Amino acid sequence: MNIDEILSEQRKFFQSGTTLPVEFRIRMLERLRHKIKKYEAEIGAALKTDLGKSRYEAYMCETGLAITEISYMIKHTRKFAANRRVSTPLAQFASFSYQKPSPYGNTLIMSPWNYPFLLTIDPLADAIAAGNTAVVKPSAYSPATSAVIRKIIEECFPQKYIAVITGGRKENAALLEKKFDFVFFTGSQNVGKEVLRHTAETLTPAVLELGGKSPCIVDKTAKLKLAAKRIVFGKYLNCGQTCVAPDYILCHSSIKNQLVKEICRQIQKQYGSRPLENPAYGRIVNEKHFDRLCGLIDKSKTVWGGTAKRETLQIAPTVMDNVTWNDAVMKEEIFGPILPVLTFDSSRELYTLLADKPKPLALYLFSENRQRIQEVTGRCSYGGGCINDTIIHLATSEMGFGGVGESGMGSYHGQKGFDAFSHTKSIVDKKTWLDLPMRYQPYKENLYGRLLHLFLK
Numbered sequence: 029m030n031i032d033e034i035l036s037e038q039r040k041f042f043q044s045g046t047t048l049p050v051e052f053r054i055r056m057l058e059r060l061r062h063k064i065k066k067y068e069a070e071i072g073a074a075l076k077t078d079l080g081k082s083r084y085e086a087y088m089c090e091t092g093l094a095i096t097e098i099s100y101m102i103k104h105t106r107k108f109a110a111n112r113r114v115s116t117p118l119a120q121f122a123s124f125s126y127q128k129p130s131p132y133g134n135t136l137i138m139s140p141w142n143y144p145f146l147l148t149i150d151p152l153a154d155a156i157a158a159g160n161t162a163v164v165k166p167s168a169y170s171p172a173t174s175a176v177i178r179k180i181i182e183e184c185f186p187q188k189y190i191a192v193i194t195g196g197r198k199e200n201a202a203l204l205e206k207k208f209d210f211v212f213f214t215g216s217q218n219v220g221k222e223v224l225r226h227t228a229e230t231l232t233p234a235v236l237e238l239g240g241k242s243p244c245i246v247d248k249t250a251k252l253k254l255a256a257k258r259i260v261f262g263k264y265l266n267c268g269q270t271c272v273a274p275d276y277i278l279c280h281s282s283i284k285n286q287l288v289k290e291i292c293r294q295i296q297k298q299y300g301s302r303p304l305e306n307p308a309y310g311r312i313v314n315e316k317h318f319d320r321l322c323g324l325i326d327k328s329k330t331v332w333g334g335t336a337k338r339e340t341l342q343i344a345p346t347v348m349d350n351v352t353w354n355d356a357v358m359k360e361e362i363f364g365p366i367l368p369v370l371t372f373d374s375s376r377e378l379y380t381l382l383a384d385k386p387k388p389l390a391l392y393l394f395s396e397n398r399q400r401i402q403e404v405t406g407r408c409s410y411g412g413g414c415i416n417d418t419i420i421h422l423a424t425s426e427m428g429f430g431g432v433g434e435s436g437m438g439s440y441h442g443q444k445g446f447d448a449f450s451h452t453k454s455i456v457d458k459k460t461w462l463d464l465p466m467r468y469q470p471y472k473e474n475l476y477g478r479l480l481h482l483f484l485k
Contacts, residue, residue: 031163031202037188038134038161047131047159047189050109054102056156056185061098063180064091064149070179071145074172078144079266080310080342086145089266093423094149100425100442101157108157108446116456123458129450131159132233133209138200138223140215141169141313142269142363147237148177151212152190154445160210161189165203167215168196169313208232210449214271217361217434235438235448237271238431239361242390243382244274244418245404248283250394255416256290259367260298262392262418264345267310268365269317272390272411274418275362276351278381281371288349288369292332295345304335304342311341312364318343321364324357333365375403382408387433392418411435 046052064071068091075086109129116125135155139148148166155162164181166174171194178192193199200219204226213223214237227234244263246255263274279287295303303309312318318341325334325346333346343365348357351368358368372378391410395401401415411431412421422429422441430439440448 041188077172078170082308090146105157128453135210136208141167144170144173158449236436238436239271240388240435241275242388244392246279246394248280249396255394260294276368389431389435
């Protein structure tokens with residue numbers, strides 16, 4: 029079945045009303061959860077093949093989180109899909125007003141290679157919960173995981189409901205030429221711009237989950253040993269190939285040397301003295317990204333790591349000191365295991381440095397100063413983040429996850445995900461047993477007019 033046939037069948041299926049009952053949505057989510065648990069070992073093996081992820085990391089960061097999101101939607105879909113009553117102005121007496129979440133219809137989900145299972149299944153769970161059909165397009169850079177995703181979805185659902193399209197740029201371009209009711213994209217800023225150009229042509233709503241250079245601020249009040257431990261975890265998880273990984277450190281100059289020392293100590297503690305021989309340490313996704321990352325490493329500024337192994341596409345956890353904003357590593361999102369360290373001397377300098385930068389997907393602040401925490405979270409614009417930790421803000425279904433400005437638009441997870449895949453209709457249900465005449469012509473300055481004036485005040 030080609031793309032046009034799939035889209036035609038999915039439109040017919042959606043128009044039949046089959047996806048609308050909440051019981052159907054919950055049943056489909058339960059079916060998906062069951063299949064994921066059944067193929068958990070295959071998912072882990074595929075992630076090991078594509079990215080070198082250990083079994084533990086594969087479950088912690090992908091399979092487990094996907095199951096958590098599905099379970100959350102199973103538990104809450106009935107509440108999310110219910111009409112939400114709101115107050116009605118007295119001038120509209122007698123009536124009541126409510127908001128009704130409704131699925132968009134035929135949706136497209138385009139997912140990336142860095143967390144290929146999680147970032148496909150999470151938005152799919154939200155789309156199913158909201159009552160949509162979906163075409164899923166996983167990344168060509170993670171073929172083993174894409175194959176498992178296809179196997180799971182084809183065993184769970186007919187193509188007229190949920191379909192998987194594999195392939196590369198040709199298939200991406202073909203899908204973007206089609207008319208969908210909603211598009212959900214996770215990936216790079218450059219591709220995100222192309223997605224938005226195409227959706228603009230058909231006035232199709234879209235959510236874009238992009239990336240950017242997410243700063244990690246460490247001030248002089250931070251608990252440096254704990255900060256280093258958590259920064260190393262967040263930065264080198266999945267070999268730095270995480271959209272919300274700390275891209276660079278911006279620390280107070282007075283604690284820079286001590287922080288760098290602690291970071292290097294933590295790298296050795298967490299990954300060993302020979303991380304490229306650590307079976308739990310992954311690899312770069314392909315040669316193209318491997319070569320790009322190697323080109324960002326300045327050996328003269330490398331204080332830890334810097335070694336690479338082409339035959340396994342591995343780059344050791346690397347720390348670069350005395351970095352400036354003009355260095356190559358600061359000109360683009362790193363998306364790899366390279367951590368540049370820059371400094372600031374005052375709050376004014378910190379805010380000035382960040383003010384002119386593109387809005388990042390995440391921002392992390394290590395500080396014990398409550399005033400500094402309030403200032404940074406209030407003054408800086410970014411998608412989301414953590415105080416005294418990294419990464420973990422995205423691992424909850426109780427908060428939306430998304431970017432702002434250059435790092436994306438819209439959010440998902442939990443109710444935010446349900447709402448992203450829904451259009452909320454505003455409806456007034458007017459009763460027929462009373463019809464006040466004051467709104468009808470001819471208008472007169474009489475009792476009705478005075479009453480109307482009072483109602484609208």
